[in-house]
Amino acid sequence: DQQVKQNSPSLSVQEGRISILNCDYTNSMFDYFLWYKKYPAEGPTFLISISSIKDKNEDGRFTVFLNKSAKHLSLHIVPSQPGDSAVYFCAARVGGTASKLTFGTGTRLQVTL
Amino acid sequence: DAGITQSPRYKITETGRQVTLMCHQTWSHSYMFWYRQDLGHGLRLIYYSAAADITDKGEVPDGYVVSRSKTENFPLTLESATRSQTSVYFCASSDQGIGIVGGYTFGSGTRLTVV
Structure with missing residues (x-):
């Protein structure tokens, strides 16, 4: 059961534009997201x-937005740069537990010239 | 050098062999973790440790054994390697428990191939 989901395996964005990476979660007990x-x-x-x-x-x-009602977070990168090309993982922690993180599957961002 | 180091960086082993992946950190962080990275699964927690002599299972612990006799070391042993354990393994450490802010610091990974 994937509690943290990144439904877009890859994303391509032009240099200078905004990159938006999305992450959805199912566990209401998550209290911290990274x-x-x-x-x-x-x-x-x-x-x-x-x-x-x-x-x-x-x-x-970099800006992260959290919508708790939708169980959704997003990472915005503005402006995108070629050096931002990488795989991005979102992660979450259940409140009150030791810092054990649950990771998503990752999104590969490619910033093109 | 300060940091977290994993060894070896690359390892090829045969099915059924025992293999140990090493992880060493110089910060005296309380928490240490082992994750594996597989396509389509992201990073999955194998085992973690809150302190020396305290370890606990993560999401995918079967086939793995850990120990933590010293704070700075957290070796991961595959008792009898299988092809499904071919993966990239990451060790991480953290000095923060409940009050997490910066998260983990990861090592550079060990790419293990089981043939």
């Missing part, structure tokens, strides 16, 4: 997170 970025042959690196008590968190070009 996005990780992964380049080939490297481990994932933390990008941005959001607590369930918020609906938006911004860090430079």
